[in-house]
Amino acid sequence: MLGGPAVRPEGPPEWPRRTAGTDAVLAQLRDSGDWGRYHGPHAAAISQAITATIGVEHLQLCSSGTVAVELALRAAQVRPGDEVILSAYDFKANFTNITLLGATPVLVDCRENDAQLDVSQVEAAITDKTKAIIASHLQGGLVEIAALREIADRRRIVLIEDVCQAPGANVSGRPAGAWGDIATFSFGGSKLITAGRGGAVVTSRPELAQRIKLFTQRGNDAYPLSEIQAALLLPQWKQLATDNARRWETVQQLGDLRGLRRFGVTDSNHPAFYKVGFWYDPAAYVGLPRDRFCQALRAEGIPFDPGFAGLHQIHARRRFRAIGELPTAARACAQVVMLHHPLLLEGTVAVEQIWAALDKVAQHATMLRDASLPTAPNHRD
C-alpha cells in the first residue's frame, strides 16, 4: 500500500473457479439447447441433490438468497404487527425482509466467542407477537442451533435457519439447514456454490412448502432459477464436501495470527467458510485502525474486509425493538474482520502468504497508521 511489491501481486484467486465439471455442463447446455428451456432436467437434479444431502422433504429453487428468506418469512405467515427475532449482527437483507412484510425485527445480541446469535438471550425476546426466529450461521461460525431448536419447539415459533454462508456445514451432528423448520441457501456470485444469482428454500413441513408454492406459482414461477443456473450448481454441489474439508484444513493451518482471534468452533462441528471471521485487536498493530488494516492486506493481495455494520446502527430506532444494549454486536461491528474464502482452497501456499502479509503489515504498522492515504471501498457482504 506504501509502494513496493505485494505478497500476492495477482490478488485473490478467481471465483467462481472453472472446473472440468462446469465446462462439461456448459458444453452440454450449448449442445442440447437446454439453456433456453423453462423446465428441464437440471433444476430437478440439483433439487434432488440438495434435499438428499440436507435430509429434507421439500425444496423450492428461487432467484436469490434474499428471496429465499422472504419466502421463508411468508411461509411462517409473518404479517404486519408480528415480531421476528434475529441477531443485531446479521446480513442486512434479513432485517429488510422483515420490515417489508410490515413486521418488527427484534434484535438480540451476539456472542463474545464467535459473533453468532446469542441463543441464551432469545427467550427474553419472545412475546405473543413472535412469529419466527432467523438464525444465520455467519463468517465461519455456527449458531448454537440445537439449543435454539429446543426453544422454538417449546415456544412454538418457526425457526428459519439461514445457511447462505454455510452450505455443507455440520452442526451438532446434523447438516446445517436440517435444524430449521425452514432453511435458506444463496447461490450469489461470491458464495461457496454459485450461479451468479440464485437461491433455495427447504423444509420438511408440508404446510410451509405448500405456502411457498402458492406464493411463487402464478401460472409460472415468479422467482425462477434458470436451467443454466441449475446445471452449473450441480457439479459444485458434488464438490462441496471436499472443498469444505480443504478450507477447514487451511484455516486450522493458519494457527494463531497476530492480533486476530478466530471465531470459536466446537470440536464436533464442521464449519463452512464463506468468510473466516476474526476479532481484530488494533493494539497488536500499534493502533492501526481496522479499515486500514484490511486495506493494507488487500493491497498485499489478501482479501480481508471489515465485518457487517450493526443492524441497530444502520436503521432508525423506531424500525426495531432491541433486547438490551447490544454491546457485543456493537463491538463486532467495530472489530470484526473477515477473510474471503477463495484463498482457502490453495492450502499451504495461501497460509504462507497470509503469514507473510500479516508480518509485513506488523512491520510497517506505524507508517501505515500515520500515512495520509485515500480509503478504499470495503466489501461488507
Ligand SMILES: *Cc1c(COP(=O)(O)O)cnc(C)c1O
Ligand atoms: C448472501 C446472504 C444472503 C442473501 O443472498 P443473496 O443471494 O445475495 O440474495 C442472505 N443471508 C446471508 C447470511 C448471506 O450471506
